[in-house]
Amino acid sequence: MPRDQETAMLPLAGMKIVELGHYIAAPFATRLLADLGAEVIKVEPPEGDPVRGWGSAVDGNPVWFSVHGRNKLSVTLDLKSPDDRAKLLRLCGRADALVENFRPGYLERIGLGPEALHGVNPRLVIARISGYGQDGPYRDKPAFGAIGEAMGGLRHLTANPGQTEFPPPRCGVSISDDLAGIYAALALVSACWGIKGNPAAKGRIVDVDLVSSVFSLMEGMLPEYGLFGWVRQPQGAAIKTAAPTNTYPCADGKWLCIAGNSDLIFRRLMTAIGQPGMAADPRFANNALRCENVAELDAAIAAWTRGVPAAEAEAVLEAAEVPCSRLYDMADCATDPHFRARSMVMEVADPLLGRVLHPAAPFRFDGVSPEAMLRWTGPAAGAHNHHVFGELLERDDVRPMAGTPESRDPHAGQKDA
């Protein structure tokens, strides 16, 4: 099927979004919406979203932004200028939704609060992302990067019990921004679903915060605390109630995660590592007994893994049908046959960077290939000023994104003159 026809089959084809985002949370929300087929107009200050200054660059073009800004149109506006604020309102007038992640109260202060936005478009969905939410006593506290992890309860758990020399490590990615972004996208599309086809429906205001987003993952810990006063403590790489299941050091300095805690798998595991005696030992006959004697088991398994490189140990255990995975680093991900076969890793032509690797969208739809979901790479700041202000606003009733020749233009990423 031709790419443009696939693109037209994306579920959000026809939805129009304005992004007033910077850094991670709001831009990640709109990137997902753009992957899903929505038209996303990213509004940046004249100097560009400051996230463009993060990480590596080629000839001044930031590498991460190739992914972070993909499938979006970029325009630049100076929100301090009344003319540019009027342009923003015109964009909102034709949009289904706006996503923003300024500090609570900022949009109101510059005259672009929900009242003003609903004044030009009463059906607009306004998704607001912030560190602590739009109200409450901490609303105005500075929301630094790790706040969601720390206050949402995650960071307390990401630790090795009894280990005091090293602090609990960060997640290693912007997990709280990402979660808030995905939740904002979900809430936004849900609000749009509620409005669609209902002429009486009014726009909505959505409030998503980083702390609640992380806190939402705390499983049964809150009711257990309320009922019994229990406070879940970190478990490191092991699971107290299942053995052996842990992460073991390998000869090449890498780690191998092994889930060997069912009776049958346990026996296969111990036989595979040359410990058939332990496989048959009544002291390890069931999970409860193995949990009691877990130190001995972990020591035996680690003694074996220490002598074998991670990929090799993984192959041995997979042949014995023992669930396991080495801890993939980016080289492992980029070269893995499954990642490549599923197009989870794709080679893409970026007009600003050359050939780059992109991750596929984390959802796929029958009839649309992952390649067709990636319409273009992250553009330069303001690359679509002329397209949006010169053309798009002039033909509001025409759906602009579904594979028009221009939207497939490989030069879309280049800087506007």
Next chain:
Amino acid sequence: MPRDQETAMLPLAGMKIVELGHYIAAPFATRLLADLGAEVIKVEPPEGDPVRGWGSAVDGNPVWFSVHGRNKLSVTLDLKSPDDRAKLLRLCGRADALVENFRPGYLERIGLGPEALHGVNPRLVIARISGYGQDGPYRDKPAFGAIGEAMGGLRHLTANPGQTEFPPPRCGVSISDDLAGIYAALALVSACWGIKGNPAAKGRIVDVDLVSSVFSLMEGMLPEYGLFGWVRQPQGAAIKTAAPTNTYPCADGKWLCIAGNSDLIFRRLMTAIGQPGMAADPRFANNALRCENVAELDAAIAAWTRGVPAAEAEAVLEAAEVPCSRLYDMADCATDPHFRARSMVMEVADPLLGRVLHPAAPFRFDGVSPEAMLRWTGPAAGAHNHHVFGELLERDDVRPMAGTPESRDPHAGQKDA
């Protein structure tokens, strides 16, 4: 506003979902959809979703399920019985979407694959969640809990560099199931948005997997690997390019995360901890210099935090306007004034458990209180057999969820006779 009117304002009021889920990923997806106002019918085997056996229980009623199953209707069906499969198809006939997380191929084997489901409802959206996805060479590998974290690249990063005595800890929550669940919910609602109001639209099949869901958070690491061969390594609790920002041990054994890396904040921080000399020292005058001399800074800050309990240290630094947060455990979350003021923590009457604490939904909408989003707590398995098969299927054209008296029945959670 009366609760029922608020509930009717939930964005997905009127959407109908069938859940064929177990454990975490699919049930988490549908719980979010239920929080958003959709009618969710959870189909369980006669013995119940095995997740009901996880964690603590009161009189045989699992505590986590109060949250994990909230706002859902529970029915029990034996999918090996032709009569019960026919009932399932009747549920699908009136639904907008189905969510499942069986192993790839299982539904097809029992005669409930997409072809059969679209046979009774050509517009049904079918969201499928699996460990590795519906195709590709690893499709049939066993997907154990930590697989997404390990293979998606997260676990490699959640570690302290150079630390080999302890393995990189788990995230501490079911992060890959949760992410896959949220992505599946987003993709499902997006597909429903595309279909709504378009009589020609056909149902869709959505494919979400745990590994891709985690891999989607890897920021710019994949294009950086492709362009430069860089492989991001773990950074522990620090950030290489910003100083001082780290997590420090306190007198009570807890940890305090401090983000003191901007020039002004750095000076306030060092003054607050009794080191005005370091605040003024030219060796620490800007971030680049501080990164070079970060060991000395971290040692000075830790020397101070070690003498103060975490909550007290946090209060001192907050008074000095230094962004920081102690690593909250569940007691901290449950009692925090902001969590309480925002109803992020709510006291709820559970007919099976008594008074329990619930987290609010991680998104809120103008005009709907967090309390109104929580309509009822997780029901017993099969609690709604009579309601669904005896009543709901008989009156398909009536929207059943928007605040009908029954849906607010506090006995909804009790076991069916």
